[in-house]
Amino acid sequence: MFFRPSRIMVSIMSTPENVASHAAVRMEDVAKRAGVALGTVSNVLNQPQKVSQKTIDKVVLAIDELGFVPNRAARALAAGTSNTIGMVIADLSNSFFVDMARGAERLASESGINVVLANTDMRRSKQAANLNLFRQERMAGILLAPLPGADPTLLTSNATPLVFLNDAAIVGACTVSVDNEHGGYLAASHLLGLGRRRLLFAGDPDQAVPIADRYRGVERAVAEVAGATLELARTPEVQAENGRELGIELTQRASVDRPDGIVASADLLALGLVQIFGADPSIRIPEDIAITGYDNNRAAWDSLIPITTIDQPGEQIGAVAAELLLDEIRFPETHRHVHSVLQPSLVVRASTRRP
Amino acid sequence: MFFRPSRIMVSIMSTPENVASHAAVRMEDVAKRAGVALGTVSNVLNQPQKVSQKTIDKVVLAIDELGFVPNRAARALAAGTSNTIGMVIADLSNSFFVDMARGAERLASESGINVVLANTDMRRSKQAANLNLFRQERMAGILLAPLPGADPTLLTSNATPLVFLNDAAIVGACTVSVDNEHGGYLAASHLLGLGRRRLLFAGDPDQAVPIADRYRGVERAVAEVAGATLELARTPEVQAENGRELGIELTQRASVDRPDGIVASADLLALGLVQIFGADPSIRIPEDIAITGYDNNRAAWDSLIPITTIDQPGEQIGAVAAELLLDEIRFPETHRHVHSVLQPSLVVRASTRRP
DNA sequence: TTGTATGCGTTATCAC
């Protein structure tokens, strides 16, 4: 299937002359050029401390002149180990996962380890394919931010160390996740602390486990405060559009029947609510209705009325996961699987409190 | 450097028993188990048509029972080729680039080729490191969405085919980019076509080449219409905040001095403008001021007043680039470098035209 | 189809 843009400008160019055909430069060539032994070149690359500075200089020079690029496939085969780890990500469109990747890369690079990514793009078949790919590549280890729905078969091959991100419901492997129940509790407690008593939770707990967890946290917070009530407004999705629909519905209620605090299960949902209430002169944010979001997306702070939200520690998740993976890689016998649960944090903005 | 979350729940678990130590299962083991020759196993994996169905079944069964995972490093070394391509991306936080990755993956997978990603994260050193990594891995080819600022040294090693994405200013390689000048022209023409004559361009052409190109397109469109004027409002950045600042400034002008059409150089910039004007009862969108954004971010359609914008064909860029790369990989001698320029498209929403 | 043999580019281990 070819892609032909509606209008395409193409300029034919001559192929560049292969000034130097690097294609076949091997270590042996470098050794010859530098006048040293093959093994010495290998040492310069992997154990420089075993080689005199003078020799190193000669070898490095030869490498430059010849444009030698070490062959990692051969290296991995001979050494039996790779120094790159593969990360399989459920959805790169979600900045939460990109943050995890950034955190993992940062920590891994501190140990001189590379991280390559593969996008699952929300498709189960791609998740399996990418896992296979990395195992076949004999990656040192794998970081997996899986699709929702624990799938034990992901662990079939035990050969490559594997750490799960953002999914606690896995045994037989390390996992790093975030405490969604606590996040819900934080949001609701914040509203209750501001004196709100008629709370509403926007989102469908039956739709996703994290949302259910957040809802439980909200319930717990409400139960701790005498006189506080909680209403559940199920939305089909958690997009801005759903927030607007819910917002319109709420504006049509008598003001005494309206909640004075809303915990939205996602920032976009909160954004939709803020848009509707903000356009209604009879409703003031946060005086009449205070609103919290969830995720700390840029949608939350790009809002005309910046939205209080729960920040997910994405980078930290990635860093902790990489840390656990490196431990499993380095000390396979002594390693013990741990389930690490990180805590989200509250970010207060104008949607709940006047600056 | 260790990451210790403020509060961390850790549960120690026993390491899983290595039910089957897959670590050392080789093709030879599979062959023995299936009662066939080593070469036959290889054929089953790479050239099934050369093997009888009965033999295939035996081999597949043995593979399953032993949990054999083919070693790609060895395969690549022996065959001299890899069937995965590496993609180095300037900034995964930008959904534009994620779209490119999706497009590249889709097209490559049609040929049974894998795509792995590496995030440059806007840092020049990481870009170089990731390129090195992929070349050392002997990837079949590399897709590079480079950092701004053409860097010829990226092409030093000519061994691995390389295609540039979103950067036309490269010779000696294929490039795929989008016509920003045309995008600016589209936006301005749209406003002019709606009768607007006092146009304003928001953004700083000196800040980035793409913005300069868009501005040129706007200038061209304005020049084509008699009586049309164009004002340039330089903003330090293209965030929502900058849009709001500009919006406030414009509301303070006498209405006759205000533009009746604004081409923002980015969606977030447009979002900020829409937020301010939308909150001002004396200004109607689009009657008094029509606004276009650029990029077709979700910010554009999540806005309370959905924003007309220029859609960047991200997936198409990725697909075309992958197509060109595959051609260069397959036909190295007949391949000719081409510079493909794709066209953006106008997406009309409520910020310029009542539904 | 089967064995068998050779080579891919590196690492690692010898004795020197």
Place this chain on the structure above:
DNA sequence: GTGATAACGCATACAA
């Protein structure tokens, strides 16, 4: 430090 050489796991070509 040198040279030589045996793996590493697989693809491929060859003769049987």
